[in-house]
Amino acid sequence: MLFGLGDIRMRRVFIEQEDSGDDRKRREHQRLNALLGYCEAPCCRRQILLAYFGETAQPAAIAMPASDPVALLDGTNDAREILAAIHRTGERYGAAHIVTTSF
Numbered sequence: 352m353l354f355g356l357g358d359i360r361m362r363r364v365f366i367e368q369e370d371s372g373d374d375r376k377r378r379e380h381q382r383l384n385a386l387l388g389y390c391e392a393p394c395c396r397r398q399i400l401l402a403y404f405g406e407t408a409q410p411a412a413i414a415m416p417a418s419d420p421v422a423l424l425d426g427t428n429d430a431r432e433i434l435a436a437i438h439r440t441g442e443r444y445g446a447a448h449i450v451t452t453s454f
Contacts, residue, residue: 378385395411436449
């Protein structure tokens, strides 16, 4: 199981160091991203699991503890700025360059 950002980073490194093809690495990254999405879901995880199997349910009574709500934010403007930066460079640079020069 994953316990923190260091564990996630380490798992990504393991995926990249595997002796496998790019297609398998891509699938492994997708699986890790899906797991992270599930772990960080701002809604009832039971509903997510049941929906995966085509079932529905009401949220569990303890789905979201009131003392530790997940903070949500609207990233629309940030995404627009990043896309504009990518467009201004003519799409010639990688993500690391775009991120460090945009913010």
